[in-house]
Amino acid sequence: MSGNPAVVMRLVASAYAVAEKAGAIIRRVLHSGELGIVEKTGANDLQTLADRLVQQSICASLSKSFPKITIIGEEDLPEEAVKEDLIESSQSEEILQKSCPLEYSALKEEEVRHRDFRLVVWVDPLDGTKEYTEGLLDHVTVLIGIAYGGKAIAGVINQPFFNYQLGTETADMGRTLWGMPGLGAFGFELQEVPDGRRIVTTTRSHSNKLVTDTVDAMEPHDVIRVGGAGNKIVQLVEGKASAYVFASLGTKKWDTCAPEAILHAVGGKLTDMHGSALRYDANVKHMNSAGVLATLRNHQYYTSKVPQSVLQALKP
Ligand SMILES: Nc1ncnc2c1ncn2[C@@H]1O[C@H](COP(=O)(O)O)[C@@H](O)[C@H]1OP(=O)(O)O
Ligand SMILES: [Mg+2]
Numbered sequence: 001m002s003g004n005p006a007v008v009m010r011l012v013a014s015a016y017a018v019a020e021k022a023g024a025i026i027r028r029v030l031h032s033g034e035l036g037i038v039e040k041t042g043a044n045d046l047q048t049l050a051d052r053l054v055q056q057s058i059c060a061s062l063s064k065s066f067p068k069i070t071i072i073g074e075e076d077l078p079e080e081a082v083k084e085d086l087i088e089s090s091q092s093e094e095i096l097q098k099s100c101p102l103e104y105s106a107l108k109e110e111e112v113r114h115r116d117f118r119l120v121v122w123v124d125p126l127d128g129t130k131e132y133t134e135g136l137l138d139h140v141t142v143l144i145g146i147a148y149g150g151k152a153i154a155g156v157i158n159q160p161f162f163n164y165q166l167g168t169e170t171a172d173m174g175r176t177l178w179g180m181p182g183l184g185a186f187g188f189e190l191q192e193v194p195d196g197r198r199i200v201t202t203t204r205s206h207s208n209k210l211v212t213d214t215v216d217a218m219e220p221h222d223v224i225r226v227g228g229a230g231n232k233i234v235q236l237v238e239g240k241a242s243a244y245v246f247a248s249l250g251t252k253k254w255d256t257c258a259p260e261a262i263l264h265a266v267g268g269k270l271t272d273m274h275g276s277a278l279r280y281d282a283n284v285k286h287m288n289s290a291g292v293l294a295t296l297r298n299h300q301y302y303t304s305k306v307p308q309s310v311l312q313a314l315k316p
């Protein structure tokens with residue numbers, strides 16, 4: 001299979017390699033002590049030097065290898081030449097060796113038949129920026145989601161500070177998870193919350209009354225408040241939480257594309273609060289205005305508990 005891998009597998013293999021580089025950049029900026037924090041819309045909407053460098057690294061690296069692909073990143077950056085040392089050209093050999101799910105094996109870099117049918121890469125260079133600036137390092141992820149025909153078809157998540165409590169910078173610091181519905185999910189061990197227990201994970205820095213009312217309506221046995229959309233999906237697939245509930249606008253397509261692909265790859269589900277699928281076409285509105293509801297199992301239970309008032313307040 002490695003002789004001539006499908007475009008989408010080469011793209012995922014490149015995304016994996018550049019996500020690992022991204023993790024190294026995020027650690028390096030932290031250790032430099034100069035975070036270069038800028039407020040975007042307010043104190044809970046920040047950008048750091050790491051967000052900027054990583055977005056440059058991911059977007060420039062992928063567009064160098066795949067010049068025709070549409071890449072959409074979170075940060076608005078001035079057009080400028082990207083330093084050579086930010087470019088990653090390698091690909092994950094392990095991913096190149098995998099067989100591409102049949103339905104995606106003929107995808108081209110640029111689909112000419114119909115402009116809605118093209119590959120789109122959604123990039124969140126640093127998810128959990130607020131937490132990064134506060135030293136809550138294990139909340140931070142790098143998210144690279146790949147969409148086709150409006151659906152999330154592959155996702156890569158790097159956790160730059162996985163295992164950081166172990167101490168010094170070692171080869172064990174950080175890890176990368178990836179997945180593709182129809183192929184599987186890799187880089188972690190799938191675990192589930194014990195049957196019958198409802199553990200809800202939700203925002204710690206972007207809460208409001210709709211968010212807390214909805215969490216309460218789920219009748220959880222326990223509630224976890226952590227930063228990052230990527231981080232919360234990792235909790236779902238590692239048996240730390242049963243549902244990610246965020247009944248508010250605030251997350252955008254780059255926050256959910258990669259997480260959704262990995263969650264779907266293991267049989268989970270990510271929708272808005274109405275239970276409707278999110279779309280990831282290149283021209284879609286960025287904001288997830290109707291919130292995010294993600295589960296590994298029993299999605300129906302959680303959608304059925306969303307209060308009517310919340311459904312009315314959150315329109316797609
Ligand atoms: N009100 C908001 N303003 C800006 N970003 C938000 C907002 N709400 C959510 N996000 C983004 O969605 C992620 C998940 O939300 P939360 O951490 O509150 O659960 C955040 O880490 C942030 O991504 P980012 O850190 O990439 O800007
Ligand atoms: Mg942000």
Ligand SMILES: [Mg+2]
Pocket residue numbers: 124126127128229254255
């Ligand atoms: Mg984000």
Ligand SMILES: [Mg+2]
Pocket residue numbers: 051074124125126127128129
């Ligand atoms: Mg971000």
